[in-house]
Amino acid sequence: MNRRTALQALLLASGGLATLPSWAMRxxxxxxxxxxxxxxxxxxxxxxxxxxxxxxxxxxxxxxxVGVDQFLPKLFSQCYDADVQASLKTQLRALDTAARQAHGVAFPACSQTQRETLLNRLAASADEEEKAFFDLMKSETMRGFTTSEEVMVKYLGYRVIPTYYHGCVDVNS
Incomplete structure (x- = not known):
């Protein structure tokens, strides 16, 4: 691998992490x-x-x-470009249309099993846009869930400062 290309990729990745909005964590x-x-x-x-x-x-x-339904629109509106947003809107409309054709009701009104079936079709689809839509929704839903304060603090035991400093401790020598 070219060292210059590797350094550029490393700098771009670290710059991307540095610019991640502060609201995206905890x-x-x-x-x-x-x-x-x-x-x-x-x-x-x-x-x-x-x-x-x-x-x-x-x-x-x-x-x-935990509020992932509020997190996703903000994430997609502020952190993704217009092309991805347009693709998301198109795929959401297609998903709703598929639910109406298959079950006679809108996607949100379908049962859990019916919605899972429709999403599993997207996950196994040969169409790259449908598969990319499902993968993006799954990964960002997981990110929103695992980085929420409720999950991080109450279930994962996250603390900003993991240990404490005890300055006045006797040392046996």
């Missing part, structure tokens, strides 16, 4: 209030239904209970 649903979105209310409902299908509320928490 975020709370209240941090997302009042944010302009490029998605309509119908598209918000579709994003929420997809997130709920990927991480449904089980015995304890799911994607909707």
């Amino acid at each position: 975020w709370r649903p209240t941090d997302l209030a009042g944010t302009a979105s490029v998605f309509s209310s119908t598209e918000h409902q579709l994003l929420a239904a997809v997130a709920d299908t990927i991480l449904p509320a089980g015995d304890e928490i799911g994607a909707l209970s």
